[in-house]
Amino acid sequence: MNKITLLIVLAMGVNAFSQDTIMPLWPKDKIPNHVASLEKEEHVMEDILRISTVQEPTIEVYLPSKKNATGQAVVIFPGGGYRILAYDWEGTDIAKFLNSKGIAGIVVKYRLPSSVSQTHQEDVPLIDAQRALRLVRSKAEAFHIDPNKIGAMGFSAGGHLASTLGTHFEEKVYTPIDDVDTRSARPDFMVLCYPVITFGESSTHGGSQENLLTKDPKPGMVDRFSNEKQVSSNTPPTFLLHATDDKSVPVENSLVFYRALVKNNVPATMHIYPNGGHGFSLATKDKYLRGWTEQMFEWIESLE
Template sequence: MKYYSLLILLILSYSMVAQDTIMPLWPKNNIPNHIASDEKEVHEYKDILYISKVQMPTIEVYLPTERNAVGSAMVIFPGGGYRILAYDWEGSDIAKFLNGKGIAAIVVKYRLPSDVSQKEKYNVPLIDAQRAIRLVRSKAEDFHIDPNKIGIIGFSAGGHLASTLGTHFNEEVYDRIDDTDDLSARPDFMVLGYPVITFGEKAHAGSRMFLLGENPTQEMIDHFSNEKQVTEDTPPTLLFHATDDGSVPVENSLLFYQALKNHGVSASMHIYPKGGHGFSLALKDKHLRGWTERMFEWIESLE
């Protein structure tokens, strides 16, 4: 009987240690560009956990064991066309996979553009993204990571948000709230998976509409066409995409790669002949799933 009691105690203790930490991005009642409304966050599970109408943005922190930790971290932006978040498929599943390589992983549940609960909805995802990387940087000691080895990874529209952060990290899109906001929002490296990049000719129409509205000005289109916003300070970037992507044309990655090359930014790109859109880890595709190993090799090459 004592044996079973001890076993249960050990299991419970392990569960408590293994729990992942969810932290609010913002202090209570101090969320930038937020309007109080009756809008409620929605969670739907259809093989994938879809989250929409986010009201209280958070980060969910997944840490490897200290002995396996390599000291780097990745902040993860799930995709979903700026309408929903494919939260596990392109978020928590990615985080757990990164932990297996000793990388701390932080999933961002960022706010999606809303005419009901936000002002200047086009800036809201970037506001949350800047805050997320600053918050992670502020917790570097707690998370056992190097504050100078914090990268980002985004998928589809999450790739657009990641590339927006990587090209607009110095843009002042919200007023300082606390000491966290004194830290840099520049990622140390970027990984973009089948990303939305441009809002021009090869745009993903849905992402552009949900972020900018139905009739955006040319100035707004150019501002959020991130191939036009690359500078020499844009972080080193890895892109991967499938040629047969029927949702986000592969030209999005090609345009960004060319812009990086033109500005002397270290860049790598893997274009696969098949894979379609939204393949996440692609674990059931023996060829496509190789993108993860290419990514780990690339991250090591940056050191």
């Protein structure tokens, strides 16, 4: 094989890998609740990458080396108030960090509620979340992961979506379209970081509620998506993280979910830090707060 041929082969291999790491959630032209419109997906890169008006949801897959792999995987839902996705800050950066511990990280670019390009917009994020979990489970062999060790992780409004998945995984919000949809959408565990949990209360995040349910929610929707009211004995074991001084999403959100988990005998742990505010991600510049990641890894290990 000469040098030119070798370079072509290597280039093809790199391209194939790149294409494999980002996968569409849905087959072309089969995206549930989608309506053709003039809306276009937008990517804005400033201090972080902000993605809005998602039209074609995807998963972006980050895998550790086979030698380091634990077999565990985490499906990650970035936050952004159901208005944008803080895609690297609470998505790809998290996936890469998980890889350092041998855990596969899969970032979901889920659709954000839209009255223009969707029907029943309140269901759309959950539709994509269920599909993402099922798709990852269907790829367990290819990703070298255990199909029974797949967690859901979310930040802020992404935490609301992850907790919605963990409490509504059996809810039929779309018509199955292929073999992927025969898999369970139940996460095996949840990691909820400064999550939005409750709606219709003084402690809720008004922007997340309005963006998901509109200013005039349909009857029953506030209770349906107040996830502390939807916890059952089959809700996955949960790790909760919050800061007491969070002014955007009050710590009461984690507290009410923790109490609901305990009431239903669901294994749960909660770490409340005195300071940190909202949206601190990995907290790499805070010598005290950044310890939350080790707490999480130890907890995940304890589940085995």
